Structure formats: structure tokens, C-alpha cells
Amino acid sequence: MATIKDIASAAGVSLATVSRVINNGPKVGDATRERVKKIMDEMGYRPNANARALVTQRNPAIGVVIAELHDPFFASLAHGIETLCRTRNIQILMSAGSTSPETEMRAIETLMEHRCEAMVVHSKFLDDDTLVHFANQVPGFVLINRYIEAIGNRCVWLDNQAGGKLMAEHILHHGHEDIAVISSRYQILDPVQRLDGIKLALSEAGKSLPDSHIEFATPDQEGGEAAVQNLLSRGVKFSAILAYNDAMAAGALSMLLDHNIAVPDKVSLIGYDDVLLAKYCRPKLTTLRYPIEMMATHAAKLALDCAKGEFPEPGTTFKYTPTIVKRDSVSRVK
Incomplete structure (x- = not known):
């Protein structure tokens, strides 16, 4: 058809x-x-x-x-x-x-x-x-999770850049410098804005995020597993991972444990969204609360x-x- x-x-x-x-x-x-x-x-x-x-x-x-x-x-x-x-x-x-x-x-x-x-x-x-x-x-007609200026008074949206900045500031506060990011491969604004926020926080702290420390995959558990597997396979050194969302963080956690890398003793991990999944990971997941409801x-x-x-x-x-x-x-x- x-x-x-x-x-x-x-x-x-x-x-x-x-x-x-x-x-x-x-x-x-x-x-x-x-x-x-x-x-x-x-x-x-x-x-x-x-x-x-x-x-x-x-x-x-x-x-x-x-x-x-x-x-x-x-x-x-x-x-x-x-x-x-x-x-x-x-x-x-x-x-x-x-x-x-x-x-x-x-x-x-x-x-x-x-x-x-x-x-x-x-x-x-x-x-x-x-x-x-x-x-x-x-x-x-109301848009959620997106802002378009022409219909701005009918948009309900989240400041994703501020969220990315906040998660990076939190991990920097804990002394981490070798930071990896696993992000969504979909060509939409959310992952771009979150990554921009992360880079902004690092820049303000006098640090940078090498391209080698960024992996893109599907924004789900399987994508989180694949992204961390790729980082490990390429020999990237990191003490913390910032994930695009909680699903990717859960997949990352599984892959790290499969490689006997303890969280948070060896690698710290932050998710994004604070869906129910985050509370039931072990360890429980530090994340960014997205007040979606x-x-x-x-x-x-x-x-x-x-x-x-x-x-x-x-x-x-x-x-x-x-x-x-x-x-x-x-x-x-x-």
C-alpha cells in the first residue's frame, strides 16, 4: 500500500x-x-x-x-x-x-x-x-518534550542542556576526570542538547570530552550494553559513565558487571529520566529526574x-x- x-x-x-x-x-x-x-x-x-x-x-x-x-x-x-x-x-x-x-x-x-x-x-x-x-x-494541539517558538505557548518541554550540565557537574564534584558518555544515535535534539550540557560543564571546569569517549547506540538496554562493550573493546579508560537515559544506564551496568567491573567502586554511573527501572537496579541508579508525569x-x-x-x-x-x-x-x- x-x-x-x-x-x-x-x-x-x-x-x-x-x-x-x-x-x-x-x-x-x-x-x-x-x-x-x-x-x-x-x-x-x-x-x-x-x-x-x-x-x-x-x-x-x-x-x-x-x-x-x-x-x-x-x-x-x-x-x-x-x-x-x-x-x-x-x-x-x-x-x-x-x-x-x-x-x-x-x-x-x-x-x-x-x-x-x-x-x-x-x-x-x-x-x-x-x-x-x-x-x-x-x-x-500541544507539543510535549519539544519547543517551537512559533507555537511556544503550546509547548511543554524540558531543559535538556541544563540536565546534561547537572549530571556532569555531579560527577565532577566526586572527583572524576576520565568520563565516558553513552548517547542515543537517533538524530533528534534531546541527545544533542544533553551532550552540549555535559561539554559545557566540563569546559567550565577546564576539562574536555574527547570524541573517543563518546559512544552512540539505540536508547535502550541493548544499546547501553553495546556502547559500553565498544568502549571497553577500544581500550577507553574511564572512571565514570554518563548515560543518555536510564535504560541505557541499566544496559551499561549489566555489561560492566559481566566484565567484573564493580559499580560504583570501579566505575560510577549516572542515568537520565528517573523511570521506575532506576530504583530497582542494583546498585540503585543515580539519575536525573525528568518530571514527565x-x-x-x-x-x-x-x-x-x-x-x-x-x-x-x-x-x-x-x-x-x-x-x-x-x-x-x-x-x-x-
């Missing part, structure tokens, strides 16, 4: 333009609209007509787009939204965006086909213009308010800052 990406490629237009044609949106010339529709017919692409026919009015449900259903981080995000919606007797429609612009766009379009006028969207792969376009179409509840309320036409003042910002959670995986250099 043809995808939106296929249609855009064949028509020589952007994904956003195809989306506008599908949803009968503005800012598309008549000639372009007809060309896209013709190509859709030729390639057999059909939007979800059933959902559109069934729903003829505004849907009181709130739509939620997350990347993955099984990830503990997104489970916490969903729980934060569910907490608010349960008190208001509001149904939640969940759509998974996975890790590509095409799947993120389709996840949002699915909720639009159900006429959700309130949405909390976690999008890392769609470009700013496309998301602004969706925000212009959906009154209660609180942020998600805030985002859901904001989406519902905006859907009713109650928008925050332009220039309002909803920025959150992570905090350090001190547990047992960090010790002073001996």
Missing part, C-alpha cells in the same frame, strides 16, 4: 503538502492539489474514510501521540495524561508515532480523522513547519483548555528543569 511519503515523492511536494490535501487544508494551490489527488488515485492511497464517516462532530476524547507503547518513559507520560482525564471522564485515544517522520505524521493524522480537537503530541522527527501546520489545524498532566490540561479556545498569552513558556536524584551508583574517585 502506498504511503504518504510515496505520494509526496511522486508529486514532488513535501509531506506537509500531502497532509494538507488529505485533510482539505489551506495553503495549497489548485494545480498542486489536483496533482496530488491524481497521484493518490493512481497509487491507490486512501485515507481512513470509515473514521471520517463515523465522526461528524467534535470528539470529546483527547488524542495522544507517543513514540513507543512499551517504553517505561512513555508509560509514565501516558499515566500523567490518564490521571487528569480520569477525573474529567475524558476518553484517551492513543497513537504510536515510532521513530520516523512518516509514522509520526500518520499517528497525528489518525487522531485528526477521529476529529480530536485536543492532542498531546510527542514528536521528535517531524520538522517544525509541519508541526506548526498541524497546530494551526487542531485548536488543542507532571509535564504530561500539564500538557493534557493545556490541550483541553486550548480546544475550548482558552489559549495562554503569547510568549508564555512551560519549561521544566530536571533535578539530580542521588542513589548508590556514584562514588568518589579513590
Whole structure:
């Protein structure tokens, strides 16, 4: 079956333009609209007509787009939204965006086909213009974990650079100088911003982070294991590891123990997110608390308010800052 990406490629237009044609949106010339529709017919692409026919009015449900259903981080995000919606007797429609612009766009379009006028969207792969376009179409469109200036008063986001800086400052305070970083290989802003924060803290302390001390992998337990295995295989010397998230930290911990490297006696380890997993690692994981449930509840309320036409003042910002959670995986250099 043809995808939106296929249609855009064949028509020589952007994904956003195809989306506008599908949803009968503005800012598309008549000639372009007809060309896209013709190509859709030729390639057999059909939007979800059933959902559109069934729903003829505004849907009181709130739509939620997350990347993955099984990830503990997104489970916490969903729980934060569910907490608010349960008190208001509001149904939640969940759509998974996975890790590509095409799947993120389709996840949002699915909720639009159900006429959700309130949405909390976690999008890392769609470009700013496309998301602004969706925000212009959906009154209660709110972004979580991302900031776009044009719709800044509808963004609930975390200062990831501040988080990276904080974790590096914490490890420097414990006397560590040989520091390794294991980060996400996905081309999104979060790992870039966290790494920038780490480098900033090191620079302010008169130190640097060599490229040889950075490993990129998938942001999960398997990625954490692979990243540490690569560091060890290359003979990189380190007394501390700063991980992109708790899942990677858990994988790193497993690999270190497999090599008889005790944490924190030989290597200190810091994660990021403070998901439930962090409390049940052994040793318990020192991490950065990402207040995602609180942020998600805030985002859901904001989406519902905006859907009713109650928008925050332009220039309002909803920025959150992570905090350090001190547990047992960090010790002073001996």
C-alpha cells in the first residue's frame, strides 16, 4: 500500500503538502492539489474514510501521540495524561508515532480523522513547519518534550542542556576526570542538547570530552550494553559513565558487571529520566529526574483548555528543569 511519503515523492511536494490535501487544508494551490489527488488515485492511497464517516462532530476524547507503547518513559507520560482525564471522564485515544517522520505524521493524522480537537503530541522527527501546520489545524494541539517558538505557548518541554550540565557537574564534584558518555544515535535534539550540557560543564571546569569517549547506540538496554562493550573493546579508560537515559544506564551496568567491573567502586554511573527501572537496579541508579508525569498532566490540561479556545498569552513558556536524584551508583574517585 502506498504511503504518504510515496505520494509526496511522486508529486514532488513535501509531506506537509500531502497532509494538507488529505485533510482539505489551506495553503495549497489548485494545480498542486489536483496533482496530488491524481497521484493518490493512481497509487491507490486512501485515507481512513470509515473514521471520517463515523465522526461528524467534535470528539470529546483527547488524542495522544507517543513514540513507543512499551517504553517505561512513555508509560509514565501516558499515566500523567490518564490521571487528569480520569477525573474529567475524558476518553484517551492513543497513537504510536515510532521513530520516523512518516509514522509520526500518520499517528497525528489518525487522531485528526477521529476529529480530536485536543492532542498531546510527542514528536521528535517531524520538522517544525509541519508541526506548526498541524497546530494551526487542531485548536488543542500541544507539543510535549519539544519547543517551537512559533507555537511556544503550546509547548511543554524540558531543559535538556541544563540536565546534561547537572549530571556532569555531579560527577565532577566526586572527583572524576576520565568520563565516558553513552548517547542515543537517533538524530533528534534531546541527545544533542544533553551532550552540549555535559561539554559545557566540563569546559567550565577546564576539562574536555574527547570524541573517543563518546559512544552512540539505540536508547535502550541493548544499546547501553553495546556502547559500553565498544568502549571497553577500544581500550577507553574511564572512571565514570554518563548515560543518555536510564535504560541505557541499566544496559551499561549489566555489561560492566559481566566484565567484573564493580559499580560504583570501579566505575560510577549516572542515568537520565528517573523511570521506575532506576530504583530497582542494583546498585540503585543515580539519575536525573525528568518530571514527565507532571509535564504530561500539564500538557493534557493545556490541550483541553486550548480546544475550548482558552489559549495562554503569547510568549508564555512551560519549561521544566530536571533535578539530580542521588542513589548508590556514584562514588568518589579513590
